[in-house]
Amino acid sequence: MKKIIISCIVIAALLFGGLFLLQNVNLNRLGADVYYTQVQGQGKKLEDNIDNGEIMVRYEYELPAFDKNGQQKTLKFSAPKQLREKAYLSLFVKEGKGVTSYQEVTKEELPGKASQQLQ
Numbered sequence: 001m002k003k004i005i006i007s008c009i010v011i012a013a014l015l016f017g018g019l020f021l022l023q024n025v026n027l028n029r030l031g032a033d034v035y036y037t038q039v040q041g042q043g044k045k046l047e048d049n050i051d052n053g054e055i056m057v058r059y060e061y062e063l064p065a066f067d068k069n070g071q072q073k074t075l076k077f078s079a080p081k082q083l084r085e086k087a088y089l090s091l092f093v094k095e096g097k098g099v100t101s102y103q104e105v106t107k108e109e110l111p112g113k114a115s116q117q118l119q
Contacts, residue, residue, distance in 0.1 A: 032092035032100055035065035035073060036114040039083045046078065059083070065091055070113030075099055088118070 043059030050056055061083065062076045075091055077099035083089070088110060092101040107115065 032094045033067065035067050035075060035091045035093055036105070036110050036118065037063045037065040037075070037089050037091060038118050039063070039085055039087045039089065041085075043079070043082055066114040066117045068111040068114060070117050072117065077102060 039061065040063060041061070043061045046058050046060055048056045048058070058078045058080055059082050060076065060078045062074060064072055065075045066072055073093075075093065075098070077091065079102070084104070088105050088107055089102050090105050090109075091099050092103075094100050110118065
């Protein structure tokens with residue numbers, strides 16, 4: 001009886017831990033290389049028709065980005081809204097998938113060499 005109760009507690013703890021992980025960890029960022037860029041321009045407006053007749057609007061950007069060592073790479077990504085002009089972004093890049101996620105950061109959060117390249 002004691003083993004059954006302990007087993008149930010362990011299983012419940014694993015389930016709650018798994019749910020917590022799924023809610024709080026962005027899997028698109030896991031194992032990704034991080035590049036840094038600064039938004040330049042308005043982005044190219046793209047409109048896609050969805051099956052239910054709605055129009056989905058997104059903005060495509062192609063910007064030079066730098067890793068923490070200052071190595072440059074031109075990256076293409078899209079956002080569901082226009083990004084703030086001159087905003088600094090960290091781009092999460094996976095091999096074969098391109099940019100999987102992005103996040104706005106402050107200039108102080110940029111690594112030294114990337115910060116020098118983005119001035």
